[in-house]
Amino acid sequence: MSEYPVAGFRGQVTLDGPSGTGKSSVARAAAARLGAAYLDTGAMYRAATVAVLDAGVDPEDAEAVAAVVAGARIEVGTAADVELVRVDGVDVAVRIRGAEVTRAVSAVSAVPAVRRQLVDQQRALVEAADAVVVEGRDIGTVVLPGATCKIYLTAAPEARAQRRAAQLGVRDVAEIAAIAADLRRRDTYDSSRADSPLRPAADAVVVDSTALDRDQVVDRVVELAHESLGARR
Ligand SMILES: Nc1ncnc2c1ncn2[C@@H]1O[C@H](COP(=O)(O)OP(=O)(O)O)[C@@H](O)[C@H]1O
Numbered sequence: 333m334s335e336y337p338v339a340g341f342r343g344q345v346t347l348d349g350p351s352g353t354g355k356s357s358v359a360r361a362a363a364a365r366l367g368a369a370y371l372d373t374g375a376m377y378r379a380a381t382v383a384v385l386d387a388g389v390d391p392e393d394a395e396a397v398a399a400v401v402a403g404a405r406i407e408v409g410t411a412a413d414v415e416l417v418r419v420d421g422v423d424v425a426v427r428i429r430g431a432e433v434t435r436a437v438s439a440v441s442a443v444p445a446v447r448r449q450l451v452d453q454q455r456a457l458v459e460a461a462d463a464v465v466v467e468g469r470d471i472g473t474v475v476l477p478g479a480t481c482k483i484y485l486t487a488a489p490e491a492r493a494q495r496r497a498a499q500l501g502v503r504d505v506a507e508i509a510a511i512a513a514d515l516r517r518r519d520t521y522d523s524s525r526a527d528s529p530l531r532p533a534a535d536a537v538v539v540d541s542t543a544l545d546r547d548q549v550v551d552r553v554v555e556l557a558h559e560s561l562g563a564r565r
């Protein structure tokens with residue numbers, strides 16, 4: 333466990349990185365330890381993708397995607413212990429994790445108008461909190477460039493695929509290979525898009541979680557959050 337106290341943190345922690353590095357589980361646990369709010373920005377892009385799919389629009393049709401998302405009411409909660417995700421008042425917390433949404437989300441999140449809309453909403457949610465842990469792809473670079481503490485989480489691709497497979501209860505070798513291929517596809521898509529590509533902020537601390545368990549990563553995040561304030565005990 334960390335040598336740092338759990339309470340007293342005031343500021344913004346950003347946690348960016350590719351899929352399967354542990355962002356969601358680590359950010360949620362770190363937020364609880366820090367007594368901070370928690371924002372999963374990936375859930376917002378996934379919710380926007382639900383709206384696009386339900387409208388019957390091609391996720392690659394940027395103009396149509398922008399129009400659908402502009403008319404959708406996307407709500408996410410900021411409590412670390414409850415997952416609240418709604419589109420036009422309908423609970424989509426389970427649906428956003430499904431394969432159909434996962435396949436389409438990179439295309440939807442590459443549309444600049446969608447990003448502008450959701451980034452505005454993310455900044456408003458963050459402003460409402462004294463302390464917050466925000467996870468995503470562009471939080472340290474674009475959404476909160478002045479954040480107190482920026483972390484970029486990485487892990488070896490094989491470890492990420494194994495974790496995702498375990499999370500989904502998949503044991504079949506061919507299915508694990510398909511998960512690994514999907515991670516690679518999304519890594520490439522998210523890192524090479526023109527608007528807000530996935531990359532570490534210049535002032536981010538890179539944490540490689542390949543050889544660390546989840547609790548060790550949470551300890552490191554909590555430690556970095558306190559260090560960023562010079563709040564050592
Ligand atoms: N350091 C770790 N070692 C092993 N498994 C981990 C670690 N961190 C997270 N996990 C597990 O890996 C899976 C993917 O983590 P998740 O937080 O969803 O990643 P991300 O948000 O980056 O896609 C989850 O089942 C989670 O419990």
Ligand SMILES: Nc1ccn([C@H]2C[C@H](O)[C@@H](COP(=O)(O)OP(=O)(O)O)O2)c(=O)n1
Binds near residue numbers: 352375438
């Ligand atoms: N700040 C963000 C967060 C997510 N995205 C995009 C890129 C990702 O492929 C999707 C889904 O993100 P999410 O964090 O839910 O994905 P994983 O749980 O890591 O698989 O959204 C983004 O472009 N910007």
